[in-house]
Amino acid sequence: MTPSDYEYLRKLLKERSGLDLSADKQYLVESRLVPLARKAGLPGIPELVQKMKASAEALTAEVVEAMTTNETFFFRDKIPFDHLKDAVLPALIQARAARRSIRIWCAACSTGQEPYSIAMILKDMPALSGWRTEIVATDLAQAVLEKSKAGVFSQFEVQRGLPIQMLVKHFKQNGDLWQLNPDIRAMVQHRQLNLLQDFSHLGTFDVIFCRNVLIYFDQDTKAMIFERMSRMIEPDGVLVLGAAESVVGITDAFKPYPDRRGMYCPNTTRAAPRIAAGSPAMPLKLVAAAR
């Protein structure tokens, strides 16, 4: 891959998905895009770039998807799910006793392991019996959303993080594949969404999972997304970030959730939001880039 090919891909990925690749990530691009080039019948990345430049929109979309699809597994990192079960949900169950409903957003759901992990937790909590529980799962990549919707996982996938009792309880075996039961799948709604674009239409949430995705964005983009998320979360709601992510030094829209690493709550005491409620959802230059 030539430096100019890399620069072209870097710029395109930044504009389309917010992915902020540093100069030393050529190996990542090669590992993801060489297989895609071969699949398209092309010898390598230079030819792939050439074809993309010739307005091959479908191929460009595939490139963005290939670069933004991240590995995921059930109950990844375990601790956020323990916090959800042991602290966040019990508090919400008390606070929402009158309306008996909970909404959760998985902002980068990938192939579905995260929203379905949450769905299984909700399903297995007797206190939520009879409640309206809704999980909205969004991702930039249509291909992973389709896989998530299908709810079919390989033997390898169901063994990464999923306790065996949950596998037996919530899945049906079909040869080497495992199909999630319809009641769990029905708890999750899927929508394609680019976090660089307006997402206020999704409504208000009690919990937002946004793990291991903002890590690829630059500071300004992260701050803008946090700001917009802060306007879509209940005052007593919780934002869950990845183990290596934080709001510290990026935004004051959220503050750390007491004694629970990786969890944040809206900062209702801050003086004034940086972006007023009536202002555009994102800076105009980013709107233009996202298109």
Add this chain to the structure above:
Amino acid sequence: MRTCLVVDDSSVIRKVARRILEGLDFQIIEAEDGEKALEACKRELPDAVLLDWNMPVMDGYEFLGNLRRMPGGDVPKVVFCTTENDVAHIARALHAGANEYIMKPFDKEIVTAKFQEVGLI
């Protein structure tokens, strides 16, 4: 250092499991069938058992029943690791006292995830 008894009639599988588990800071004891595994447990109970199902002399299912009936035999965490990958076998294993279940083939990530799940890591 915690101990893990690896029970499998395949020396290749025992070798692969040893390499993975030593990387997770376990001291490994090997046994090639359930009877030898039971003898090892009578000498000293391990912290964990990685257990195959189909083996000569005494299979993993029978070994597990014997282990759980031993004094202190309820303490070791037992993770089945077998080609018996159907729900009926999994349910039988759990009913007999297995803590987790790995369906072969497996890799380091799966073993790590399962050992984490039962609190061994």
